[in-house]
Amino acid sequence: DIDADHIPTPCGKVHDVWVCSNCGAVGRGVSPKKCPACGERKFNEKTWPCEVCLESAKVEAIKLIDILTKDFGFSSGELKVGFSGHRGYHVHVESEEVRALDSMARKEIVDYVLGIGLEAEFHGLGERGGKWSRVLAGPDLYDLGWRGRIARGTYDLLLTASPEELEKIGLKKRVVDTITQHKEALLESWEEKGPWGIIKGIGTESWRKIAQYGVEKQSVKIDTVVTTDIHRLIRLANTLHGKTGLKKIEVPITGIEHFDPLKSAVTFKEGTVTVLVSDAPKFRLGDETYGPYKEQEIELPTAAALMLLCKGAAKVVE
Known part of the structure; x- marks a missing residue:
């Protein structure tokens, strides 16, 4: 599992927001270890997918594919790659040789992929x-x-x-x-x-x-917890992600370098919806760019409106 949340990118300071769950203090970028205002350690985070962080996640997926094929010897036919529908990629190894691996065995693979202990x-x-x-x-x-x-x-x-x-x-x-x-x-x-x-x-x-x-x-910046957990549910292909309205979509390994999730994973391509946007950064879907918006009522294509609704940044105007 590869998620842009685990990859430091400069764009986070532009579009990601954290809110202290205790005092309501607000900041941008990665949430601090403790609130600078009250010392609380719990935050509500709003992260957005953008071209920069999605590209960084794709680079990590390509690096992972390289290790799995060249170092571990899996064929491209044994690998399935999918865009998660939010800010990352899932890489599945479909081989009987690894199906029975437990969490500790997966941890060894994780350490190799991360370069842990390499000198x-x-x-x-x-x-x-x-x-x-x-x-x-x-x-x-x-x-x-x-x-x-x-x-x-x-x-x-x-x-x-x-x-x-x-x-x-x-x-x-x-x-x-x-x-x-x-x-x-x-x-x-x-x-x-x-x-x-x-x-x-x-x-x-x-x-x-x-x-x-x-x-x-x-090293590949993977989500170590998800990767080693053998009890995790797997998001099915062509299902919608509740944080974006984009769908999980399989990505051909041979075409991953040119894959654009902000085009290929858009599902709702017809109609418009009028929404009241509280606060949203600039974002792209398809070939169109939207925002930034602040306390603004606007009619948007369904996919863009759904993105804002899923992010909790807008409400439908009846």
């Missing part, structure tokens, strides 16, 4: 050579399993990270300056043996921190 030193990162001549080596982009993922996560960091982001993972400013200065050479080095040890001033410990970042970037 780069056990996946190719380390010094090689004799007593008098030792060089730092590491995994390659084309290695299989987590070795390759660590390398690709490292490449992603070298390609996209700002100096501030490099410092956040624990690198010293001197090391950050060296990486920034030699960025082009580090990226070009992947065509041969990779960047490990080619630049003086970036030691083994720094590369270990960078590689561990690779683990974090390449």
